[in-house]
Amino acid sequence: MALFVDIRKRMGRFQLDVRFQAEQETLALLGASGCGKSVTLRCIAGILSPDEGKIVLDGVTLFDSAAQIDLPPQRRQVGYLFQQYALFPNMTTRQNIAVAVRDRRQREAIVAEALRRFQLEGVADQRPWQLSGGQQQRCALARILAAEPKAILLDEPFSALDSYLKSQLEIELAETLERFSGTILWVSHDRDEVFRNCRRVCVIDRGCSQPVTTPEELLHAPGTEAAARLSGCQNYADAMPRETDVSLPAWGLTLSCGRRVPAGIRRVGIRACHVRPAVPGDTNCFSCRVVRVVTDASSITILLRPEDAPQDAPLLRMELGKDAWQALPGHTQLTVTIQPQDILLLET
Amino acid sequence: MDWYPLFNSLRIASIATVVVFFLGILSAYYIARLPRLVKGVLDVVLTLPLVLPPTVVGWLLLVLLSPRRPLGAWVLETFGVRMVMTWWSAIFATVVVSFPLMYRTARGAFESFDHTLADAGRTLGRSNTWIFWRVQMPVCRQGILAGAVLSFARALGEYGATSMVAGYTPGRTATISTTVYQLWRTNDDAGALRWVLVNIALSALFLLAVNLLEDRQRQRGGRR
Numbered sequence: 001m002a003l004f005v006d007i008r009k010r011m012g013r014f015q016l017d018v019r020f021q022a023e024q025e026t027l028a029l030l031g032a033s034g035c036g037k038s039v040t041l042r043c044i045a046g047i048l049s050p051d052e053g054k055i056v057l058d059g060v061t062l063f064d065s066a067a068q069i070d071l072p073p074q075r076r077q078v079g080y081l082f083q084q085y086a087l088f089p090n091m092t093t094r095q096n097i098a099v100a101v102r103d104r105r106q107r108e109a110i111v112a113e114a115l116r117r118f119q120l121e122g123v124a125d126q127r128p129w130q131l132s133g134g135q136q137q138r139c140a141l142a143r144i145l146a147a148e149p150k151a152i153l154l155d156e157p158f159s160a161l162d163s164y165l166k167s168q169l170e171i172e173l174a175e176t177l178e179r180f181s182g183t184i185l186w187v188s189h190d191r192d193e194v195f196r197n198c199r200r201v202c203v204i205d206r207g208c209s210q211p212v213t214t215p216e217e218l219l220h221a222p223g224t225e226a227a228a229r230l231s232g233c234q235n236y237a238d239a240m241p242r243e244t245d246v247s248l249p250a251w252g253l254t255l256s257c258g259r260r261v262p263a264g265i266r267r268v269g270i271r272a273c274h275v276r277p278a279v280p281g282d283t284n285c286f287s288c289r290v291v292r293v294v295t296d297a298s299s300i301t302i303l304l305r306p307e308d309a310p311q312d313a314p315l316l317r318m319e320l321g322k323d324a325w326q327a328l329p330g331h332t333q334l335t336v337t338i339q340p341q342d343i344l345l346l347e348t
Numbered sequence: 349m350d351w352y353p354l355f356n357s358l359r360i361a362s363i364a365t366v367v368v369f370f371l372g373i374l375s376a377y378y379i380a381r382l383p384r385l386v387k388g389v390l391d392v393v394l395t396l397p398l399v400l401p402p403t404v405v406g407w408l409l410l411v412l413l414s415p416r417r418p419l420g421a422w423v424l425e426t427f428g429v430r431m432v433m434t435w436w437s438a439i440f441a442t443v444v445v446s447f448p449l450m451y452r453t454a455r456g457a458f459e460s461f462d463h464t465l466a467d468a469g470r471t472l473g474r475s476n477t478w479i480f481w482r483v484q485m486p487v488c489r490q491g492i493l494a495g496a497v498l499s500f501a502r503a504l505g506e507y508g509a510t511s512m513v514a515g516y517t518p519g520r521t522a523t524i525s526t527t528v529y530q531l532w533r534t535n536d537d538a539g540a541l542r543w544v545l546v547n548i549a550l551s552a553l554f555l556l557a558v559n560l561l562e563d564r565q566r567q568r569g570g571r572r
Contacts, residue, residue: 047467073470086468090486100472147472 003151003183007043007053007063016040016050018209020202026177026184027212028194030230031204037187038083040204041153044185045080046073057183058150079144079152083159085136087128093139094124100147114142118176133161134169141176151183158193170196191232203227225346228269233344234317235270246343251316252308255284258340267346272301274342275318277328282337290332291315293325300325304334352519353527354546356435360510360523361503364442368499371443372450373492377480380458398448402508405444409513413440433515438523441509446499453498457491458484497558504550524550 002023009016016036020027031037042048044055044062052065057078062071087096097114101107115121118138123131131139137157144152157173158166174197177184188194194201195215203210203218205226213227222228225236239246241261246268247254255268278285288304292315300322303315318336328334379390397405411417413431415424420431431437461484469479485492507525514521516530524547531540 042467045467045471047470073467074473074475076471078471080468080471082464082468084464086462086464088465088469088483088487090483099469099474102473143472 002056002058003044003185004054004056005040005044007040007050007055009039009043009048009050011039014207016043016207018204018207020209020212022183022185022200024181024183025200026186026198028198028201029185029187029204029209030191030194030201030218031187031189032226032230033189035204036207037189037204038155040209041080041155041185041187044076044151045078045153046071046076047080077148077150079147079149081137081140081144081152081154081157083155085128085140085160087136087139087143089128092125092127093120093131093135096128096139097143097146100143102147110146114146118142133165134172137161137169137173141173145176145180149182151185152177152180154184154186156187156189158190189230191230203230222269222344223347225267225269225348228344228346232271233269234272235275235314236346237268237270237314239265239268239345241265246345250309250313251306252310252313253286253306255338255343256340257343257345261345264347265345266348269344269346270316270338270342271344272317272319275304275316275336275338277320277324278335278337283340285335285337287333287335288316290334293331295322298322302334304336349542350519353522353524353543354550356438356521357504357523357525360435360438360442361500361506363436364439364446364503365496365500367439367443368447368450368503369492369496372447372454372495372499375451376454376458380455394451395448397444398452402441402445402506402510403512406441406509406512409440409444409509413437413513432513433517433521435514435521438506438510438514438521441513442503442506445506445509446502449498449502450495453491453495454488457488457495460491461488493561501551501554504554 002021004021006019007016014036016039018036018040029037029040039048043050046062049070050063050065053063054061055063057076061067061069062076063069088099091099094111094115097111098107101110115124118141120135120139120142123135128136128139158169161169170193186194186198199214200212201215201218202212203226205224210224210227218227218231222231222233237248237250239248241263242254244258244260245254245256246261246265248268287307289307290302291305292303294301300320302318302320304318305313305315375394379387382390410432412419414420415430415432424430465483465487466479469483505525507529510523511526511529516522516526524543528540528543528547531543
């Protein structure tokens with residue numbers, strides 16, 4: 001049970017070059033919007049044809065440019081959950097699900113079972129626009145599963161919903177997918193969504209896939225700036241390696257990294273939550289002026305200018321809990337620290 | 349009163365609408381997928397009859413169909429059929445003139461069709477034919493119906509090209525519009541008035557039916 005993808009496709013000035021392998025698992029494709037995640041899914045489903053490469057699902061070659069194999073979507077057994085669900089507006093819930101069942105004799109029974117399992121019995125004879133967002137998603141999922149796919153592709157499954165509904169449905173979706181025994185690709189631009197639902201992540205940056213990693217790895221050693229950005233890191237600066245230190249000219253700082261910095265490193269990332277008020281004994285302490293304070297629902301973001309930084313330098317973002325901010329002695333000048341292991345060394 | 353023109357008009361308009369319905373949908377479906385340049389050129393060619401004076405269309409049709417011209421002569425020789433001055437000659441004229449209305453409205457409907465619906469159908473294992481008839485056509489039905497209605501109305505009112513291609517022979521090629529012209533030309537005002545009233549009544553009835561149909565559809569819902 002595995003999905004192997006290695007494809008290239010040129011679309012105008014956009015070049016897609018994606019390679020990954022997913023086992024019987026939920027693999028996340030994480031990338032900013034427009035990075036080629038959806039194009040990748042469309043290629044796997046057979047809606048688009050790659051220029052070259054290979055796609056194999058459970059030992060069946062879906063696409064192989066060398067062998068001139070390009071199975072039509074109808075024969076790929078790949079379920080695709082579209083962003084807006086793509087329910088047929090001219091059909092009821094029941095009819096929408098029935099579309100996916102090929103066996104005429106069992107159709108009625110299978111549809112009835114799906115309606116029951118996805119709690120859609122009450123809206124079985126209503127049309128998609130009469131359903132709530134959650135019901136629409138359940139209907140789309142029921143329809144996909146009724147076709148008995150070997151793999152399921154989820155294209156930003158919650159982009160059509162507001163945040164309250166989203167958190168509820170995410171749990172529902174996770175429960176449904178637990179019972180599915182094939183490969184699931186979960187496309188998202190939302191770090192937290194991916195961390196909650198996937199054990200492995202493939203970052204896609206401007207059409208290029210990066211080696212598959214784990215969410216933990218993505219947090220602690222993203223490796224590239226694109227991956228760091230997707231993992232939520234907000235501070236970046238050009239860096240010059242100096243043995244175990246990096247020098248950051250933009251902020252007039254030299255910070256210890258506690259490990260040897262490879263010569264190829266030209267950039268570092270620092271998470272806002274890793275910039276902390278310094279206590280005596282800390283390494284990498286430096287003094288900053290508070291430029292601006294932004295109050296969030298649960299936390300405070302403080303924009304800092306390191307004392308030795310030029311006027312036009314990017315500001316350093318620091319994130320603190322409200323209590324911790326209140327407990328600070330002064331709110332105009334701060335001495336902060338960044339722990340050596342928290343400095344993300346990035347290749348460009 | 350001889351009702352032949354009414355019967356003939358309805359017959360011609362109905363047949364023309366059926367022909368144009370399928371021709372327009374097929375052209376719209378396939379042309380929407382062509383590269384932009386080809387699409388642009390075909391679009392102009394296929395829409396021309398809408399903006400050309402009907403007499404120009406009629407003249408062009410005569411060039412094509414007249415037994416004095418190659419195609420018409422060949423058909424006459426091979427099948428023994430004259431393609432002009434018969435009641436069904438008017439079908440050629442009305443098809444050409446009303447085709448752009450069907451084609452353009454159908455194309456507009458197809459272009460606003462959300463193609464992820466078709467993609468969804470294909471990933472669910474359904475054939476393109478199934479998707480076209482069971483999803484795309486029903487979703488686009490309002491636009492397509494509007495096109496058919498416009499085509500029928502245009503075909504029913506066609507005069508210029510029809511009179512050139514089918515002429516006016518009472519009891520054979522006469523339609524309502526050619527009859528009104530003929531009666532006016534021969535100073536038969538009373539006769540002309542009768543047919544004018546018939547035409548107005550017919551058109552009003554037709555529009556009423558269209559409105560009722562639309563209302564019923566709105567009540568039934570099903571639209572997004």
